[in-house]
Amino acid sequence: EVQLLxxxxxxxxxxxxxxxxxxxxxxxxxxxxxxxxxxxxxxGLEWVSAVGNGxxxxxxxxxxxxxxxxxxxxxxxxxxxxxxxxxxxxxALYYCARGGILATLSYFDYWGQGTLVTVSS
Amino acid sequence: xxxxxxxxxxxxxxxxxxVTITCRASQTISSWLAWYQQKPGKAPxxxxxxxxxxESGVPSRFSGSGSGTEFTLTISSLQPDDFATYYCQQYKxxxxxxxxTKVEIK
Numbered sequence: 001e002v003q004l005l006x007x008x009x010x011x012x013x014x015x016x017x018x019x020x021x022x023x024x025x026x027x028x029x030x031x032x033x034x035x036x037x038x039x040x041x042x043x044g045l046e047w048v049s050a051v052g053n054g055x056x057x058x059x060x061x062x063x064x065x066x067x068x069x070x071x072x073x074x075x076x077x078x079x080x081x082x083x084x085x086x087x088x089x090x091x092a093l094y095y096c097a098r099g100g101i102l103a104t105l106s107y108f109d110y111w112g113q114g115t116l117v118t119v120s121s
Numbered sequence: 122x123x124x125x126x127x128x129x130x131x132x133x134x135x136x137x138x139x140v141t142i143t144c145r146a147s148q149t150i151s152s153w154l155a156w157y158q159q160k161p162g163k164a165p166x167x168x169x170x171x172x173x174x175x176e177s178g179v180p181s182r183f184s185g186s187g188s189g190t191e192f193t194l195t196i197s198s199l200q201p202d203d204f205a206t207y208y209c210q211q212y213k214x215x216x217x218x219x220x221x222t223k224v225e226i227k
Binding site for chain 2: 037044050103105107112
């Protein structure tokens with residue numbers, strides 16, 4: 001059974017940093033691209049970032065480019081999102097999602113339950 | 122950036138109704154489009170990928186069509202479990218979601 005378990009969310013002050021993790025199991029992690037998608041309270045879905053299966057190709061939404069860094073550890077089946085210079089508008093539930101096996105940019109067939117990030121003073 | 126616009130934003134319907142949701146892309150995305158269903162407090166669930174391919178395990182009352190810039194999600198006979206919010210997503214260039222369509226009970 002495919003499982004994605006996010007962690008690392010919490011309350012952080014504006015300008016602060018946070019590192020999210022997503023532990024994957026039930027599939028060959030190193031074969032799939034992975035993404036982070038966020039959802040602000042009461043709002044719609046926003047794609048944040050994607051990383052290819054090997055970690056060499058990365059993509060970012062304009063709203064986070066230069067502040068967030070996506071990475072992965074295929075030996076430990078874990079996806080990461082390093083978030084720096086956080087702003088109030090980054091407050092959201094952050095989902096880890098499994099992407100494609102052939103392309104970094106793809107649809108998402110499995111999602112975690114999310115970890116909540118709140119940016120507030 | 123490719124913008125995705127869904128219509129309507131809210132749809133009121135009854136059990137048994139045929140429901141259609143439209144998604145328009147600001148530029149051509151070929152068939153690189155997916156549809157998701159999300160219920161309150163839950164993660165999104167993939168319904169359709171590549172515009173018209175039904176994800177395994179998804180009921181056949183869901184169908185998708187379109188290519189280029191205009192796409193539709195159709196529920197042939199609305200069931201009680203289908204009241205939810207639906208999102209389209211393009212993955213032709215980076216990735217973008219539509220703003221969502223809430224299907225509520227009439």
